Amino acid sequence: xxxxxxxxxxxxxxxxxxxxxxxxxxxxxxxxxxxxxxxxxxxxxxxxxxxxxxxxxxxxxxxxxxxxxxxxxxxxxxxxxxxxxxxxxxxxxxxxxxxxxxxxxxxxxxxxxxxxxxxxxxxxxxxxxxxxxxxxxxxxxxxxxxxxxxxxxxxxxxxxxxxxxxxxxxxxxxxxxxxxxxxxxxxxxxxxxxxxxxxxxxxxxxxxxxxxxxxxxxxxxxxxxxxxxxxxxxxxxxxxxxxxxxxxxxxxxxxxxxxxxxxxxxxxxxxxxxxxxxxxxxxxxxxxxxxxxxxxxxxxxxxxxxxxxxxxxxxxxxxxxxxxxxxxxxxxxxxxxxxxxxxxxxxxxxxxxxxxxxxxxxxxxxxxxxxxxxxxxxxxxxxxxxxxxxxxxxxxxxxxxxxxxxxxxxxxxxxxxxxxxxxxxxxxxxxxxxxxxxxxxxxxxxxxxxxxxxxxxxxxxxxxxxxxxxxxxxxxxxxxxxxxxxxxxxxxxxxxxxxxxxxxxxxxxxxxxxxxxxxxxxxxxxxxxxxxxxxxxxxxxxxxxxxxxxxxxxxxxxxxxxxxxxxxxx
Amino acid sequence: xxxxxxxxxxxxxxxxxxxxxxxxxxxxxxxxxxxxxxxxxxxxxxxxxxxxxxxxxxxxxxxxxxxxxxxxxxxxxxxxxxxxxxxxxxxxxxxxxxxxxxxxxxxxxxxxxxxxxxxxxxxxxxxxxxxxxxxxxxxxxxxxxxxxxxxxxxxxxxxxxxx
Ligand SMILES: Cc1ncc(C[n+]2csc(CCOP(=O)(O)OP(=O)(O)O)c2C)c(N)n1
Numbered sequence: 001x002x003x004x005x006x007x008x009x010x011x012x013x014x015x016x017x018x019x020x021x022x023x024x025x026x027x028x029x030x031x032x033x034x035x036x037x038x039x040x041x042x043x044x045x046x047x048x049x050x051x052x053x054x055x056x057x058x059x060x061x062x063x064x065x066x067x068x069x070x071x072x073x074x075x076x077x078x079x080x081x082x083x084x085x086x087x088x089x090x091x092x093x094x095x096x097x098x099x100x101x102x103x104x105x106x107x108x109x110x111x112x113x114x115x116x117x118x119x120x121x122x123x124x125x126x127x128x129x130x131x132x133x134x135x136x137x138x139x140x141x142x143x144x145x146x147x148x149x150x151x152x153x154x155x156x157x158x159x160x161x162x163x164x165x166x167x168x169x170x171x172x173x174x175x176x177x178x179x180x181x182x183x184x185x186x187x188x189x190x191x192x193x194x195x196x197x198x199x200x201x202x203x204x205x206x207x208x209x210x211x212x213x214x215x216x217x218x219x220x221x222x223x224x225x226x227x228x229x230x231x232x233x234x235x236x237x238x239x240x241x242x243x244x245x246x247x248x249x250x251x252x253x254x255x256x257x258x259x260x261x262x263x264x265x266x267x268x269x270x271x272x273x274x275x276x277x278x279x280x281x282x283x284x285x286x287x288x289x290x291x292x293x294x295x296x297x298x299x300x301x302x303x304x305x306x307x308x309x310x311x312x313x314x315x316x317x318x319x320x321x322x323x324x325x326x327x328x329x330x331x332x333x334x335x336x337x338x339x340x341x342x343x344x345x346x347x348x349x350x351x352x353x354x355x356x357x358x359x360x361x362x363x364x365x366x367x368x369x370x371x372x373x374x375x376x377x378x379x380x381x382x383x384x385x386x387x388x389x390x391x392x393x394x395x396x397x398x399x400x401x402x403x404x405x406x407x408x409x410x411x412x413x414x415x416x417x418x419x420x421x422x423x424x425x426x427x428x429x430x431x432x433x434x435x436x437x438x439x440x441x442x443x444x445x446x447x448x449x450x451x452x453x454x455x456x457x458x459x460x461x462x463x464x465x466x467x468x469x470x471x472x473x474x475x476x477x478x479x480x481x482x483x484x485x486x487x488x489x490x491x492x493x494x495x496x497x498x499x500x501x502x503x504x505x506x507x508x509x510x511x512x513x514x515x516x517x518x519x520x521x522x523x524x525x526x527x528x529x530x531x532x533x534x535x536x537x538x539x540x541x542x543x544x545x546x547x548x549x550x551x552x553x554x555x556x557x558x559x560x561x562x563x564x565x566x567x568x569x570x
Numbered sequence: 571x572x573x574x575x576x577x578x579x580x581x582x583x584x585x586x587x588x589x590x591x592x593x594x595x596x597x598x599x600x601x602x603x604x605x606x607x608x609x610x611x612x613x614x615x616x617x618x619x620x621x622x623x624x625x626x627x628x629x630x631x632x633x634x635x636x637x638x639x640x641x642x643x644x645x646x647x648x649x650x651x652x653x654x655x656x657x658x659x660x661x662x663x664x665x666x667x668x669x670x671x672x673x674x675x676x677x678x679x680x681x682x683x684x685x686x687x688x689x690x691x692x693x694x695x696x697x698x699x700x701x702x703x704x705x706x707x708x709x710x711x712x713x714x715x716x717x718x719x720x721x722x723x724x725x726x727x728x729x730x731x732x733x
Contacts, residue, residue, distance in 0.1 A: 118584060123595050127638040130584070147638060180733065181580055181641040306632035309625070 005134040006031035006165040009098065012141040013042045015173040018069050020045055020060060020433050022053040026073025027113060028100025031165040045433065045462060048454035050077050052426040054084020054097060055452070058155075059423075059430025061093050062413045063388055065218055067148050068095040068430065074102055075113030078159075079120065083420060085155050086124035090417025091239060092216055094153035096144045097125075103163040104132065117159045126154030134167035139174050146177045151184030152304040153216055184303065188320030188328060196274070196299040196316045197332045203272035203297075204344045205351075206232045209255065211284075212239030212416065213277015213302060213322055220244070220409040222326035223276060229333055231345055232274075233352050235263040237284055239416040240277070242406035247385075252352065253361070256284040257554050258398045261360040264552075264560040266352055268294055275300040277322050280311045282556075288312060290559025301325050360552045360565050361402060370519050372396060372471040372544040376403035379441060379469060382526040387439040388431045390414065392424035392448030395477035398550040400443040422451030428466045429455060439467065439530060446472040447496055456509040459537050467529045468539045470502055473546040481549045485570070506539035513539045572601070572621050574647040574723045575631065576731050580639040581607050581614045588637050589616065598622060598630055602655075602720030613641065613733070617723045642731060650726040656693070656719040657701045658683075662712045663690045671708065678704050689714060697721075 003011065009032050013021065022045045025033045036044055047053040050072045057068030068088075072081045078099045088095050102111040118130045127147050129140050137160065144156040200206060214223050214236075220243050227234045227250055235255045236243045244251055253260030255267050267273065267285070273296055278284070285291045288311055299316040300308050308317040318325055363373045376399050379387075389404050390413040391397040397414055406412045413427045428442040442449075449470055459466060471477075479494040503513030512533050516525045522542065529538040553564045564570065579585050586605060593600050601619040608615045620630060627645065634643045663671050664687075675682055675692050678700070684691035694704055698721060705716070725731065 119587070122584070122588060122591055179638070182638050304636065306629065306636050310629060 001171050002168050003171040004031065004035070004165065005137055005160065005167050006035040008134070008137045008169075008171050009141065009160065009165065010035040010039060010042060011171055012138055012173060013069065014039070016067070016141075016145050018042050018067075021069045021071050022047055022056040022060070022430070023071030024050050024053055024073065024077060026077050026100065028074035028102060028162045029071060029077075029165075031162070032071065032098070032100070032160075044071075045429075045458065047426070047458050049452065050080035051084050051422065052429075052452050052455045052458070054081045054095070055087065055423045055426030056430040056433075057095055058084060058088045058093050059390065059413055059427030060434050061088075061095055061430070062427070063410050063431035064434045066434075067145055068093065070095065070097045072097070072099050073113070074100045074117070075115050078115055078117040082120060082124065085121055085157065087415050087418045087420040087423060088155040089124045089126070091212060091415065092153050093155065094148040095155040096141070096148050097155060097157045099157060099159050101130070101159045101161040104161045105163070107161065117157070121157050124155075125157050126152075128157040128159065130159045131161070131164055134164050134169045137164065138171060139177075142174045142177050143179065147182065151182075185319050186321045186324055188301065188318045188325035190328070192316055192318045193325060193328050193332060196318060197329060197336065199272050199297055199299060199316065200230060200274065200333075201336060201338055201340055203340065205269060205271040205348045206230070206274070206340070207266045207270035207272070208232050208234040208274045208276065209237075209267060209278055210234065210240045210243050210276040211237045211278025214240050214243035215409045217277060217303070217322035218409070219277070219322040219326055222323055222330065226326055226330050226333070229330060230340060232340075233266050233349070235259070235267065237278055237281070237416075238401055238414070241401060241412045242409040245407040246405035247407055252356070254401060255560075256281075257286070257556075258402065258550050258552065259284075261358050261552055261563055261565060262352055262355040264554065264563060265355045268560045271296050273298045276326070277302060279307045282311075285312065286554045286560045287557055290561075293559070358565065365519070366545070367519055370516065370522060370542055370544045372399050372473070372542075372548055373403050374519060375469060375471060375522055375542050375544065376400050376443065378523045378526055379443070380404045382523065382530055383439050383441065387411070387441045388413065388428075388435060390424045390427035390431060390440070390442045392444045392451075393419045393421045393478075394445045394448060395473070395481060395548070395550050396443050396445045396448070396471040399471070404443075421448040424448060425452050425455045425459075425466070425468065428468075429459060429464055432464045432466055433462075441467045441469055443469045443471065445477060446470055446474065446499055446502070447476050453505075456506065456511060456537070460510045463535075464537060465533075465535050466537050468537070470539065470541045471544050472499070472502070472541055473544050473548070474499065475546055478550070484549070486555070502539055502541040506537070511537040511539055513541065515541045515543070517543050571623070571627070572619065572647070573627050573645055574651065574653060574721060575618045575620060575634070575643065576646045576723055577616045577618070577634055577643045578608070578641040578731065578733065579614050579616060580641065581612050582639060585614065585639045588639060589618075589634065592633055592637065593620075596629075596633065598626065604720040604722055610733075615731075617721055619721050641733060644725070644731050646723050646725050646729070646731070649729060651723055651729070652726060653697045653721050653723045654695055655698055655701055655721050656695050657704070658691055658693055658717045659705070659713065660689055660691045660715040661708065662688065662714060664688050667709070667712055671712070674704075674707055678707070680704065
């Protein structure tokens with residue numbers, strides 16, 4: 001069948017069973033938009049800014065096991081998309097971004113709306129392509145989807161010049177793709193797994209530390225089974241929340257800069273550390289020199305060999321798909337003649353419980369002023385712990401991760417790697433499209449929400465009943481916290497003046513806006529949002545304590561054991 | 571430590587910038603980088619000379635392997651191998667310097683491949699230190715221009731880098 005390049009693009013998306021494309025039109029993609037118009041299978045979501053298109057596609061991908069798809073025009077469309085692409089790249093999210101490009105003959109001529117999109121995005125994609133021949137479109141898009149979702153996932157960009165979208169050729173979607181230069185490992189090395197199992201069985205102070213990889217690999221079930229089988233304590237990083245049920249006794253909370261005392265102490269003093277799909281990030285292990293002080297054996301399972309022994313020397317590296325490797329570990333453990341030594345384990349748990357009894361997550365609540373932690377706790381109660389929660393970046397993000405207890409994977413969407421303010425609302429959009437019947441809450445701050453606030457308009461158009469919980473402290477709170485603690489209280493440019501009346505702003509966009517001033521009204525407002533206004537977007541503007549800080553805290557450059565547990569420790 | 575890394579990469583536009591971009595983005599050193607197609611025109615072979623601790627070299631090879639277009643990566647300096655570099659050097663060659671320059675070239679088994687009444691272009695192949703030695707052996711005031719290809723490397727004997 002002879003089709004135009006534009007028609008081929010859309011046919012490829014159909015073949016990939018793409019339900020939603022998030023995008024924004026422009027000159028270079030007009031033919032693609034025309035082809036989109038003439039079919040119904042692939043639905044398009046018109047956002048209000050390309051950054052939000054990519055974030056929404058990313059949120060769609062994070063909340064499902066699917067590849068997110070975004071479509072933008074050349075020049076400013078592509079540059080606006082870059083923040084979204086980099087955000088997805090840092091968290092290894094499978095995405096395909098299609099960008100228009102000026103016609104082939106105009107490339108390099110400084111044409112109108114021409115930028116070197118492939119060059120600009122090269123360091124923040126898993127791979128990218130410039131399509132130079134209409135006959136290459138189908139194979140390139142097939143490759144793009146394949147690359148995005150296999151191995152360590154990531155965003156892949158396909159840049160298509162306008163003339164290629166009008167050129168014609170015969171269309172056939174390739175059934176299989178094979179690339180001699182790309183063959184990700186799946187199966188873990190048997191011998192290495194055996195070594196790891198032996199170490200785990202002999203451990204005296206074992207600890208399991210897992211990251212976003214567990215969520216991406218859909219290996220939460222395997223992780224839970226393995227952890228229960230071993231009876232070891234476990235911690236999930238910010239990216240890995242929900243990988244193991246937070247309400248379970250073996251779960252110690254999140255590790256790292258704003259992690260729990262017990263998780264950090266157990267990480268630090270463990271003698272065998274099993275790292276699963278995590279990367280020993282500086283926000284997680286603090287100063288690597290400090291971390292290396294305690295001798296411990298490290299087992300590291302990851303799909304990406306370059307993640308292993310990058311920041312911390314690893315004793316037993318295992319490269320492979322987590323699901324596969326964990327399954328094999330479980331199999332070997334079940335077949336093993338021995339079990340972990342019960343008395344050793346009991347002594348270790350006693351120590352861990354001792355750390356846990358410090359109750360590092362307790363905070364002083366108030367009747368006068370709303371504490372941000374309290375809002376998140378109530379959100380958790382009101383939604384029964386069963387909502388998809390997105391967040392932006394700042395204090396509110398940390399409180400959401402600390403006080404909303406995630407029992408399932410793909411319920412917590414945030415920008416962990418790049419730390420991009422502005423993702424919260426578009427992530428919620430992507431998640432709501434993917435799960436129309438689930439409650440979706442966006443926990444944000446008055447600064448972050450303003451970075452993509454135009455999307456309230458998209459939410460109206462598509463009737464997305466997102467619940468925005470704005471923890472409004474009138475500050476770039478996380479910046480203010482650092483200035484208070486490390487810059488002598490000089491609050492340079494961290495106060496947010498001239499804020500809009502968010503409730504009115506929401507209603508101007510056609511949504512429900514509720515301002516909440518008193519602690520006593522928090523629960524009621526949340527209930528109203530999730531019941532009375534179940535089908536509406538509700539913007540809850542909580543006026544929270546502007547001086548509240550996020551604790552516990554490991555200062556940058558310090559070791560995991562040097563924690564500030566509360567304001568009293570200052 | 572100095573390492574010589576050889577790799578096979580798809581011969582596609584942009585492939586070189588992925589490799590050079592990787593080095594600059596991650597702060598790795600490149601002493602030299604050469605690239606040209608192999609006998610199979612769809613594939614290029616690159617030789618990269620770099621320096622770094624064992625940990626850094628391990629990361630460099632892992633990161634190179636991770637690039638989608640890279641087919642194979644080998645640190646050929648881990649075992650017996652041969653390195654060669656080509657240098658073209660244009661020198662002033664007048665009066666008594668003319669004869670002296672010819673003699674030095676002969677000692678180094680270099681070839682004079684272009685002659686004018688005032689200059690020579692000398693071609694010399696060898697490992698880096700031989701080229702350096704040649705430069706050291708001639709009067710710097712006589713050097714008009716030098717161009718070096720960067721190192722090409724290949725493993726000895728059975729060690730073959732092929733698809
Ligand atoms: C795009 C972007 N710009 C700047 C920052 C740096 N930054 C991190 S947190 C923060 C303050 C966020 O303020 P707000 O959204 O009100 O959240 P709060 O910390 O007050 O909860 C800033 C500016 C960032 N992460 N992202």
